[in-house]
Amino acid sequence: MSIDTVWQEALHFIQGKVPKQVYDTWFTPVHLDRIEDSTAHIGVPNKFFGEWLGTHYGPLLSEAVSAARGGGEVTVSFLVDQKSAKAQDHAAVVSVAKTVAQTKSRRGIQLNPKYIFKNFVVGAGNQFAHAACMAVAEQPGKAYNPLFIYGGVGLGKTHLLNAIGNHVAERTDLRIAYLTTEQFTNEVINSIRYDKMMDLRKRYRHIDMLMIDDIQFLAGKERTQEEFFHTFNALYEGHKQIVLSSDRFPKDMPDIEERLRSRFEWGLIADLQPPDVETRIAILRKKSEDEGIQLPEDVIQYLSTTLKSNIRELEGSLVRLGAFASLTGQKITLEMAKTVLRDLIGDKKKIVAMEDIQDVVCTQFHVKINELKSRRRSKTLVHPRQIAMYLCRELTDASYPEIGRHFGGKDHTTIIHACRQVAKAKDADPAMQTTLEKLKEQILRG
Numbered sequence: 228m229s230i231d232t233v234w235q236e237a238l239h240f241i242q243g244k245v246p247k248q249v250y251d252t253w254f255t256p257v258h259l260d261r262i263e264d265s266t267a268h269i270g271v272p273n274k275f276f277g278e279w280l281g282t283h284y285g286p287l288l289s290e291a292v293s294a295a296r297g298g299g300e301v302t303v304s305f306l307v308d309q310k311s312a313k314a315q316d317h318a319a320v321v322s323v324a325k326t327v328a329q330t331k332s333r334r335g336i337q338l339n340p341k342y343i344f345k346n347f348v349v350g351a352g353n354q355f356a357h358a359a360c361m362a363v364a365e366q367p368g369k370a371y372n373p374l375f376i377y378g379g380v381g382l383g384k385t386h387l388l389n390a391i392g393n394h395v396a397e398r399t400d401l402r403i404a405y406l407t408t409e410q411f412t413n414e415v416i417n418s419i420r421y422d423k424m425m426d427l428r429k430r431y432r433h434i435d436m437l438m439i440d441d442i443q444f445l446a447g448k449e450r451t452q453e454e455f456f457h458t459f460n461a462l463y464e465g466h467k468q469i470v471l472s473s474d475r476f477p478k479d480m481p482d483i484e485e486r487l488r489s490r491f492e493w494g495l496i497a498d499l500q501p502p503d504v505e506t507r508i509a510i511l512r513k514k515s516e517d518e519g520i521q522l523p524e525d526v527i528q529y530l531s532t533t534l535k536s537n538i539r540e541l542e543g544s545l546v547r548l549g550a551f552a553s554l555t556g557q558k559i560t561l562e563m564a565k566t567v568l569r570d571l572i573g574d575k576k577k578i579v580a581m582e583d584i585q586d587v588v589c590t591q592f593h594v595k596i597n598e599l600k601s602r603r604r605s606k607t608l609v610h611p612r613q614i615a616m617y618l619c620r621e622l623t624d625a626s627y628p629e630i631g632r633h634f635g636g637k638d639h640t641t642i643i644h645a646c647r648q649v650a651k652a653k654d655a656d657p658a659m660q661t662t663l664e665k666l667k668e669q670i671l672r673g
């Protein structure tokens with residue numbers, strides 16, 4: 228029996244066991260690569276996909292492959308491969324529908340009507356998160372709970388959360404709350420101040436869907452974490468949907484209580500990776516079409532190869548070009564794009580001061596500058612210290628000894644070691660990559 232036949236049989240078996248939505252999301256992008264001894268090696272588009280599939284459907288996959296081979300013990304193992312990534316691309320829908328600026332009344336919910344699924348361009352980096360959000364929007368409280376979306380700056384977290392909210396608000400009467408962590412924190416502070424805690428609890432523990440953006444800002448806010456913990460439990464136990472977004476993986480969130488962090492991992496964690504060049508081109512095409520901006524092909528190529536890691540920047544450059552063209556009555560050309568966007572794109576090469584890098588890193592990891600420069604070796608200090616050293620090397624022209632001097636007189640070999648450690652972690656862990664991108668963005672923004 229060929230491997231393809233075994234896989235077709237296995238898929239047929241799986242189709243009979245899971246809802247269509249689950250099948251489409253989780254089984255169409257994967258394939259049976261090979262069987263060695265009694266291990267079925269399943270190709271998956273990315274690490275998280277494999278981990279989730281293994282946790283939730285590993286036994287079903289074993290059973291299906293075993294049944295397809297006519298019995299016998301089968302264990303499954305996952306490998307990330309190109310074929311799956313391509314299958315995922317193929318399944319990705321590049322939406323061309325017009326932006327619906329006005330949608331139905333949302334019963335006073337603070338949702339942005341511009342952010343809907345139809346105008347979210349799907350590509351390899353966000354297909355997983357998009358599919359998870361769609362599944363939750365179709366079946367709140369049933370599909371994945373909580374849904375935790377994480378990704379770097381400007382990659383679409385807010386867009387997706389709002390899209391879920393808009394989808395649900397248009398189709399159901401469910402009570403939805405969408406707010407940022409900052410808003411939630413302010414509500415907690417005011418409730419304490421005006422003795423209105425019971426009102427706050429009533430407000431958030433009796434809804435059907437709670438969506439909180441930028442949950443990483445709970446870090447260090449003990450009272451808000453406490454309140455959020457009980458809200459989370461009340462909603463979760465009542466099978467109400469919870470959706471959270473963050474710029475990092477739960478495990479990498481400092482100053483968040485363990486009991487909360489572990490809850491973030493109970494449901495599905497989906498990551499948003501920076502868009503590949505095809506997705507960047509698709510986003511530019513779609514947005515220029517929606518905005519009625521004529522963008523020549525060479526300008527699309529220029530923007531999509533220059534602005535790589537942040538979709539907000541891509542959008543911003545388009546809007547700026549559109550405004551310039553309409554104000555001056557000129558057509559957009561490559562030359563014009565280079566001139567008009569000089570400062571935006573020039574920023575990428577801006578030389579920054581090491582002090583600024585240290586400040587941003589200290590704020591991010593809640594450490595003091597003298598601790599960062601000290602010789603103390605606790606894990607909470609070594610991690611941000613190494614990141615700051617790495618960023619100094621990346622974003623400035625300083626030599627290793629010079630960087631060492633800015634870190635309390637460290638030897639250049641310490642800096643080399645730190646840079647290697649961070650570079651290694653960055654290659655191995657997408658969350659680290661996201662953290663570095665976010666920090667760079669903040670530093671360059673100044």
Ligand SMILES: Nc1ncnc2c1ncn2[C@@H]1O[C@H](COP(=O)(O)OP(=O)(O)OP(=O)(O)O)[C@@H](O)[C@H]1O
Nearest residue numbers: 346347348349379380381382383384385386538539
């Ligand atoms: N895949 C996409 N298709 C179309 N537009 C997108 C996509 N991803 C992001 N955008 C747009 O990019 C902009 C930034 O996205 P968004 O605000 O959702 O990012 P974010 O991840 O929440 O960023 P931050 O970390 O700063 O909060 C928005 O205008 C959004 O509509």
